[in-house]
Amino acid sequence: MNNFRITTKLRMFDLFLIIVVGLFCFSCLFTLMYQLNVSTIQRLNNQLYDEHALFFKTSQDQLDFEILYPSLPADSVMFAKFFGQGEDIRGILFKGNFAKPQMISGRFFEEMDFQTNTRVAVIGKDVSLPLTMNEKKMIAFNGIDYEVIGIIGYNMPTRIDRTILLNMNEDNIHLGTEYVISGSTIQQGLNFIGNEELFGQVTLFEKENVNILHILDQGKQPVIVSTILLSILFVNSLSVLLLWMDKKNNEIKIKRDNGYSISQILWDVWKAFAPLLSISMILALGFCWLLEEYLRTMTISLLHTLASTIILFVAFSLVVISISYKKLVQR
Structure with missing residues (x-):
């Protein structure tokens, strides 16, 4: 029974990690969409x-x-x-x-x-x-x-x-x-x-111009606001990711004590994280597509979106591997 509860908690935490990372990825992709379509949005709000x-x-x-x-x-x-x-x-x-x-x-x-x-x-x-x-x-x-x-x-x-x-x-x-x-x-x-x-x-x-977009568009305010929001979401994602890594401490310790190499342990950790990250990316892309279909004021650039998705995937993977490596070296 105890083992079952532990497994359930881990799965629930995995779901929480998917949601938080997915929200950050969606915000990044939506910001990219806005910047690529900002001239169209400005024209709509400025008649x-x-x-x-x-x-x-x-x-x-x-x-x-x-x-x-x-x-x-x-x-x-x-x-x-x-x-x-x-x-x-x-x-x-x-x-x-x-x-x-x-x-x-x-x-x-x-x-x-x-x-x-x-x-x-x-x-x-x-x-x-x-x-x-x-x-x-x-x-x-x-x-x-x-x-x-x-x-x-x-x-x-x-x-x-x-x-x-x-x-x-x-x-x-x-x-x-x-x-x-x-x-x-x-x-x-x-x-x-x-x-x-x-x-x-x-x-x-x-x-x-009296529309909200014009007011926000004064100077560098849109860039500043976007940077602040993305920074907050990234810190939240990183905090949840660190908690998820803490859940892996016992597993990493057991493998290390049983003679697993550092590269093998890092590979196993990434294999556990990669599916969760993939689901987060798919959800983020899906919500961006739905938003584009509903608003019809913005279009998704396939090339830019693909490049951004790869960058986000690699960045999060490197963060997980770096944290895991630091924990292994400190043991």
Whole structure:
């Protein structure tokens, strides 16, 4: 009976070790996912504007659309802010590569939508659709009907859920009150809005970000916070690992007294630890995959994840072997 209880306690402690180490590994992998996708997350929380976005007003009462689109630099996007009631209504114009948001249904804009005077819209998942015409979903703005070609959104609440994007065209370009240009570099945007024939006098202003992500993103705070949290989890994992190693003391002592070599003992300890570590890594990878599938705001890089998993596995293995070797030498 006593032997049975001892075995049960060891198994329960093994389970505890799996959970603690798995939590640390999951935190490491999730931090890696965040860092690889931070630009996408920032764009979602900043209404699709990236770090190179320039916010400006122009002295021109109406922009010339026939000049505007050909003048737009490659791989750039321009937004025009329209006034709406409860929704964020914007005109959009892009050329070349553009990081499109997650589509729930339909499609996003294509460059052909800007080269013809079509009237199409992409809306957030929380925007109501009161109009239908010939079995097409429609939305009205300024007395003009736009065909809804796509719905965007994620499994987590974001600012784009109540966003209405209209293809910028001759019908709505004069309604813009504020504009945003984002290119591959800030200088590219500055060169574009410096076109006085198109924009006249331009006034730049700073967009106020009030979302939590922006507040946390000041300076090096995200790195500091992540480092502190990971350090705490690592210390907890190490503490539990040391307790698990203490459970192995009697086994190590018996093998040492029976003439086992140090290398053989270290191999046996690692063989006992490796399955537990493997389960922890599998659980961590599984939770990361589930989180990526649910949020759909982050994507997992197979190469980075595989490299991180190998590094974590080797690191924990070296810690166990080092502790065991130190205990053997001290005997």
